[in-house]
Amino acid sequence: MQRRDFLSSALALAAASTLPAARADVVSGGQPWEPGKASVPPLAAPRQGGLAFFTQAELDMAGALADRLIPADDLSIGGKEAGCAVFIDRQLAGDYGKGATLYRLGRFVKGTPEQGTQSPFTPAERWRKGLAAIDAYCGRAYSKPFVQLDASQQDDLLHAMENGTLDLGREVETKELFEQILANVREGFFADPLYGGNKNMASWKMIGFPGARYDFRDLIGKKGQKLQIIPTSLVDNTL
Template sequence: MKKISGSSLSRRQFLASTAVSILFTSTSGSLARSFSGQLPWSPFAGDPPTPVRPGPWLFFTHDEAQTIEAIVDRIIPADDLSIGGKDAGCAVFIDRQLAGFFGNFERLYMKGPFAKGFPQQGLQSPILPTQRYRAGLAALDDYCRTTFSGRAFSALALPEQDKVLQELENGSIDLDDADTKTFFELVLQNTMEGFFADPIYGGNKDMVSWKMIGFPGARYDYRDFVGNHNQPYPLPPVSIMGRGDWGGKG
């Protein structure tokens, strides 16, 4: 899927234009602490992210994982610019996020009322990401098996997968009780997050997206290059965990 909804943007332009917002928008956060007669923090304490390790799926079932891997690979297909969404770890990123506090919105106010807000306010809904994914993937599987002679989404030919995703995006597919467009927008958003987020969260394998767009990553000092306007940054990107050639040290 090189273009989204007939847009004239190239894939590189599309990904680069979303990178800034994704890099500074994370599904993680910090737990709020209240004052109770003492300081709400202790010196040298922190809340660092736990590195995602290879292993079995934590949220997705086997069938769900096959579907989501196929989806992220069509949203970000492999080409001469980068590896595809599956190999970049986007599905793993989504799985670990759903298994964490993002999946149940543990750190958000969820008491309602849930009136329809403005687009800049984000989704206003009591439906949790875990519920939206589970219902959406099940409904998508039912639709594909009914429409394509018993074949699941992951078993469809690539042009068929693209057609289904385009219909999900424009809302022309009825997925029963699932909100089709909202489901697609959530998957699209989380796929981009997985592609551009720090590799510590399971996606962006080997910092592939950062290398593609020239993002330097979590480097602490740019003073030697701050005056080099309109020049590519010459050093390789650095993850929160460091670089592989540093032995995993930051």
């Protein structure tokens, strides 16, 4: 059924005398509390081991990208070891990857930069098409897949994507793809370990962010001081 038809048929239904009562949730007479109910975040399966969206080759490539965007050095472990690719795999299998919040009705017309993306693809589709396009480019330019390039070749390619100078074909907006990859890798590095990345809260320790702490009344008076707070996470799901 066309979406356009939905309302008119709903209205036609409503005109019939046999219409069932609209089953709205009506709340009255106090707050509708239920014992033991808390709104925990939906987590993509699998929580440990296995893949939720990526193929093994895609996971390896996401890990290699994460290791160039966030390389291991004396400040922290690298993006791959921190679990960024696992995080992204789980995110792409869930509502984020499916574009559950996006307005995706047509027509899809390219607009001005001020009008934002008009891509018809979901984030999961953009990753899949994007990784394939990057590997196809590497095949043409280096006769190797991305994961087999050396670090400086990988960096060169990422710089070209960042600057929008790399042509990845008709279906891939290179700059948008780069921005999405970078954003998702950073999310995996900095989000609570609950989501599969940020192993041992490595990123939080790197910058001195205390994580899921909820009360600083005892510390707000210590202005301008290095506080050395041991961070806390909701659940460590990287182990």
